[in-house]
Amino acid sequence: MFFHLSLSDIADILLVAFIFYQVYKLVKGTVAINIFAGIFTFYVAWLLVKALNMELMSDILGQFIGMGVIALLIVFQQEVRRFLLLIGSKYNLQNIFNFERLFSKPSIKDEVAEAIVRACDYFAKTKTGALIVLSQNSELFNYAQTGVLLRSIVTEELLENIFFKNSPLHDGAVIIADNKILAARCILPVSDNNNIPGSLGLRHRAAIGMSAATDAHIVVVSEETGNITFVKDGHFKVRITPQELNSFLHNDFTGFVVNK
Numbered sequence: 001m002f003f004h005l006s007l008s009d010i011a012d013i014l015l016v017a018f019i020f021y022q023v024y025k026l027v028k029g030t031v032a033i034n035i036f037a038g039i040f041t042f043y044v045a046w047l048l049v050k051a052l053n054m055e056l057m058s059d060i061l062g063q064f065i066g067m068g069v070i071a072l073l074i075v076f077q078q079e080v081r082r083f084l085l086l087i088g089s090k091y092n093l094q095n096i097f098n099f100e101r102l103f104s105k106p107s108i109k110d111e112v113a114e115a116i117v118r119a120c121d122y123f124a125k126t127k128t129g130a131l132i133v134l135s136q137n138s139e140l141f142n143y144a145q146t147g148v149l150l151r152s153i154v155t156e157e158l159l160e161n162i163f164f165k166n167s168p169l170h171d172g173a174v175i176i177a178d179n180k181i182l183a184a185r186c187i188l189p190v191s192d193n194n195n196i197p198g199s200l201g202l203r204h205r206a207a208i209g210m211s212a213a214t215d216a217h218i219v220v221v222s223e224e225t226g227n228i229t230f231v232k233d234g235h236f237k238v239r240i241t242p243q244e245l246n247s248f249l250h251n252d253f254t255g256f257v258v259n260k
Ligand SMILES: Nc1ncnc2c1ncn2[C@@H]1O[C@H](COP(=O)(O)OP(=O)(O)OP(=O)(O)O)[C@@H](O)[C@H]1O
Pocket: 129, 130, 131, 170, 171, 172, 173, 186, 187, 188, 189, 190, 199, 200, 201, 202, 203, 204, 205, 206, 221, 222, 223, 224, 225
């Protein structure tokens, strides 16, 4: 079968691929990826029934897709707004062609892990509350935007300065992405899980909520007890040692006992 591929067809395909990539990058590692996958499956099914000339089925699916777009816009109006804002932001334009990130596995640099471990050890000894989010595949830019964007290198001194009680940035969470401190004073989603022990307050609930909503790993240091807690996938391990923290930061989860 011969088909003609014009320049505008190529531009069309590239544009669609580009938009899909941007949407995928935005939702990768968050719960929204499931919604994205669901919509995509629905759309493919619609194309299939249309190609097979199944008129009734394609009509029903077509109606659903037409209404679905409006429903999605209403349900996700905040996210859509942020997404549109994001497109024009300087940050995103700098990273828009970063295809490398899509295929590379996130890894933490030794010096970054070391700075985090030393700072957390200091927080534990001085009973300084801290909340540090480590991005994995998701950029977490939406969450970073709730705080103060820093984009600075990770040092023990800077982390200690941020969480110092009188610092204007000490409230909320620090987000570390791509081995940089992306933002401080960020607001995280608080978990409403009833099984979380009452001894764990809002800081820990925010860490657990964040780990359930995204693929991020979170380190919490309690102001009350000085305990270091590591959180991932909605699970947490309380009272970890600096050595354990170092292993977990390097994605070695031997000994990560699951608590819910
Ligand atoms: N949604 C949130 N996002 C980010 N940070 C939060 C959030 N909720 C609370 N925090 C941080 O947690 C602090 C309050 O911690 P709280 O004492 O309630 O928690 P905790 O888990 O008992 O911790 P600690 O053991 O340190 O007392 C706030 O000052 C703020 O810095």
